[in-house]
Amino acid sequence: MPVFFEKKQLVTPGELLAEGEYLPGENTFVEQSKIYASRIGLVDTDNKKVNVVALRAFYMPKMGDIVIGTVIEVGFNGWTVDIKAPYTALLRASDVLSRPFKPQNDELSAVLTAGDLIVAKIASYDRAHDPQLTVGEPGLGKITRGQILHVTPTKIPRVIGRKGSMISMIKQETNCQIILGLNGVILVTGKSLEDEELAIDAIKKIEDESHTSGLTDRITQFLKERKGNTVNVEENKNE
Amino acid sequence: MNEKQEKLIDKKGIRLDGRKADELRPLKLQVGVLSNADGSAYIEHGKNKILAAAFGPREMHPKHLAMPDRMVLRCRYHMAPFSVQERKSPAPSRREVELSKVIKECLEPALFLELYPRTGVDLYIEVLQADGGTRCASITAAALAIADAGVPMRDLVAGCAAGKIDDTVVLDLYDAEDKLGAADVPVAYMPNLNAITLLQMDGILTSDEFEKAVNMAMDGCKKIYEMQKEALKTKYMVVKEEGEE
Numbered sequence: 001m002p003v004f005f006e007k008k009q010l011v012t013p014g015e016l017l018a019e020g021e022y023l024p025g026e027n028t029f030v031e032q033s034k035i036y037a038s039r040i041g042l043v044d045t046d047n048k049k050v051n052v053v054a055l056r057a058f059y060m061p062k063m064g065d066i067v068i069g070t071v072i073e074v075g076f077n078g079w080t081v082d083i084k085a086p087y088t089a090l091l092r093a094s095d096v097l098s099r100p101f102k103p104q105n106d107e108l109s110a111v112l113t114a115g116d117l118i119v120a121k122i123a124s125y126d127r128a129h130d131p132q133l134t135v136g137e138p139g140l141g142k143i144t145r146g147q148i149l150h151v152t153p154t155k156i157p158r159v160i161g162r163k164g165s166m167i168s169m170i171k172q173e174t175n176c177q178i179i180l181g182l183n184g185v186i187l188v189t190g191k192s193l194e195d196e197e198l199a200i201d202a203i204k205k206i207e208d209e210s211h212t213s214g215l216t217d218r219i220t221q222f223l224k225e226r227k228g229n230t231v232n233v234e235e236n237k238n239e
Numbered sequence: 240m241n242e243k244q245e246k247l248i249d250k251k252g253i254r255l256d257g258r259k260a261d262e263l264r265p266l267k268l269q270v271g272v273l274s275n276a277d278g279s280a281y282i283e284h285g286k287n288k289i290l291a292a293a294f295g296p297r298e299m300h301p302k303h304l305a306m307p308d309r310m311v312l313r314c315r316y317h318m319a320p321f322s323v324q325e326r327k328s329p330a331p332s333r334r335e336v337e338l339s340k341v342i343k344e345c346l347e348p349a350l351f352l353e354l355y356p357r358t359g360v361d362l363y364i365e366v367l368q369a370d371g372g373t374r375c376a377s378i379t380a381a382a383l384a385i386a387d388a389g390v391p392m393r394d395l396v397a398g399c400a401a402g403k404i405d406d407t408v409v410l411d412l413y414d415a416e417d418k419l420g421a422a423d424v425p426v427a428y429m430p431n432l433n434a435i436t437l438l439q440m441d442g443i444l445t446s447d448e449f450e451k452a453v454n455m456a457m458d459g460c461k462k463i464y465e466m467q468k469e470a471l472k473t474k475y476m477v478v479k480e481e482g483e484e
Contacts (some may be wrong), residue, residue, distance in 0.1 A: 010475060012468045013349075013386050014394030015430040027391065029351070031432065038351070038391035039469055053476050056278070056389035060355075086296040086358040127356050128307070166267065 007044060008211070011037040013053060018050050023191050034146045041154075042211055053211075059085045059133040059183040066140075068148070068181030069133070070118045074109045077101060081118065081133060082152075084183045089131040092118065096135055102207040117143040119179055119187065120137075123204065146177075146189030147196050153184035157212040159203055160164035164217050173223040174199040198226055245403055247404040252268040252461035254416070260409040263399070263459055268379070268470035270387050271386050276363075278388025280470070281349050282380040285413055286370035291380035292363045293388040299359035310355040314343035316377055318366040339364075345378055345437035346385065349392045360390060371414035378427045378437065379463055386471055392427035395467050396436055399459035401426070401452040403444060408451045410459050424449070430464045 003018045005011060010039055014041075017028060018035045018091040027039040037043065061083065068130065069083040071091075078092040093101040093108055112118065118133075119140050125131035135141045157182060160167050171178055176190035176199040186203060190196040202219055209215060248254050258264070264285030273279035276292035299305035304313075316338040318430065320329050350360070362384065364377045375398030382396040402412045404420035407428055422442025428435050435457070444452060451458075 010472050012395065012471050014429065015393035015468075016431060027393075030394065031393070036393070036431065039389060040386060040475060054389065056387060058277075058389055086298065086355055088298060190289065 003045070003050075005043045006192070008042050010040070010055075011043050012040050013038055016176065017043055018045075019053075021048060023049045025049040027052035027054050027057070034234070054154045055152075055153045057152065059083070061085050061087065062127045062182075063125055065069075065182040066119065066179070067122060067123045067133075067178065067183040068101070068117060068119050068143070068185035068187055069183070071112050071114055072116065073114060074112070076103065077108075079108070081120070083120075083131070083133075084150075084185060084199055085131070085183075087125075087130045089120075089133045091118070091133040091135065095123075098136065112142060117187075118150065119143060143187060143192055146187050147200060149186050149188065149200050149203060151184050151186060151203065153182065153208050154183055155185060155207050156180055158195075158215070159186070159206050161216055169216060169220055170199055170202050170223070173220070173227065174202070176202075198223065200228070248314070248409065252407070254404070256413060258411075260407055261455060261458070263411045263462060264413065265465055266463065268383065270467055270470050270474040272385050276384070276388070278384045278386065278390075280380040280383035280387060282376050282383075284376035284379070285369060285411075286323060286371065287366070287373055287376045288368040289376050289380050290365045290367060290379065291375065291384040292365075293360060293381070293384040293390070294348060294362075295360040295388065295442060296355045296358035296390060297361075298358065301370050305359065308356050309352040310350070311355075311359040312347055312350060312352070312362065313359055314339045314345050314346070314362040314364065314381070316342055316364045316366070317376075318373075322366045323367045329429065332371065338377070341437060342374065342378055342381060345398075346381060346396055348434065348436050349382065349389050349394055349396050350385070351393070354391070360385065360388070369414070371412055371417040372425070374398065375400050375425050379467060382481045383467055383471060387474070394431045394434075394465060395471075396427050396429055396462040397460040397467060398425065398427040398437065398476065399426060399456050399463055401459065402410050402457035403448060403452070408448055408455060422448075422452070424452040424456060426453060426460060428457050428460035428464075442461050 015037045024030050024035050037052045039054040041052040051154045067083045069081040071079045072082045073080040097154045120133035121133040123132045174195050179187040188196050188199045266428030267283040269281045272281045278293040280291050282289050402423040404416045422444045424440050427437035
């Protein structure tokens with residue numbers, strides 16, 4: 001049961017990873033019971049599963065994913081939404097209005113127009129149909145304030161951290177609300193511009209250093225240092 | 240005319256440009272050179288200078304070209320008007336249309352087309368300077384551009400030609416050897432899967448010579464493949480080091 005890589009090694013498409021008892025995980029494929037990498041990334045094993053964490057990838061829709069998209073077109077009975085995937089998504093009017101949609105009464109462009117950003121959940125998707133979105137749950141819907149930032153979709157799990165440790169830490173330290181779209185779009189809403197900026201810088205830092213270890217600690221320190229510069233004034237007042 | 244012609248290879252087996260029979264031209268590869276493309280690569284193979292850019296997978300436009308059950312790879316090989324000595328008309332020539340098709344077909348086996356139905360990947364190859372063997376160099380660069388775009392691949396595809404000049408089988412012909420030589424055999428090869436995805440022949444070879452030429456080209460591809468991997472890793476190594484400091 002040989003393995004042909006070291007932990008966290010950088011591999012290229014076509015590189016032989018393992019043979020025998022191992023199972024193919026993300027970004028790998030099997031040819032004649034040998035496991036190869038299919039994307040450039042860092043290999044790792046999870047029990048018997050060989051995974052490649054891709055350094056470059058695109059988002060593929062999956063049912064139940066929360067995504068952030070841009071409305072690109074108002075149609076007859078819904079909207080077309082760009083979700084940064086190979087497919088454009090559809091949002092049905094009846095889903096947004098939460099009552100039967102009557103074309104003669106409802107003006108769709110008054111609800112959402114081209115350019116509007118929305119947080120939505122993927123309601124359905126399969127090979128034959130474009131993904132359908134839904135906003136009929138708390139926390140979903142049109143975005144009215146905050147800042148948007150884009151990261152490579154494969155880095156999203158790193159921004160979340162182990163059991164959400166990273167993201168909850170950032171939220172706490174910056175007092176910002178952060179919504180992570182699994183398609184690599186992130187919405188940051190805070191009380192002030194500085195808070196938002198701080199959160200964005202932290203997320204960008206995570207994206208750049210995503211493959212290094214001890215990242216959560218470093219980001220905590222980064223945030224504390226940055227805050228130290230601005231918060232010190234208030235602390236002095238308290239003294 | 241042939242008698243006036245200088246020999247393409249001398250008694251010691253040294254070619255006009257000073258290479259040995261089984262020697263590649265100097266190769267330089269760079270990945271991620273264009274920021275507007277999803278993936279890109281630049282290759283300097285001898286005097287060839289070629290840019291490749293990949294986009295997608297994205298929705299196909301026009302929509303009727305999309306396939307309901309698989310992804311479509313679209314490829315445009317184009318030579319710049321200034322890429323050759325005599326100005327080349329920028330309109331696609333018969334040869335360019337053919338090479339576009341050939342390159343498309345030799346890259347398709349490396350992709351998981353069936354995983355992304357109704358989408359398309361666009362590949363643009365621009366030859367800035369040509370000196371023989373551009374189709375092979377284009378394939379090498381195009382494979383890197385696709386990998387850089389994050390499209391899953393079975394293997395990188397490397398391209399390399401072999402041929403016959405005077406009476407010797409040699410590797411990696413350049414322009415003069417291609418024009419004056421006896422035969423040219425371009426090969427595209429996926430080393431890890433040991434699969435040939437392109438095999439053409441122009442000229443006349445005996446079956447022994449043909450076999451020798453194919454094997455020689457495959458060895459050349461393996462060398463190029465190593466450089467491809469290196470180039471791809473280099474791009475991300477730089478990112479990695481920046482992150483680590």
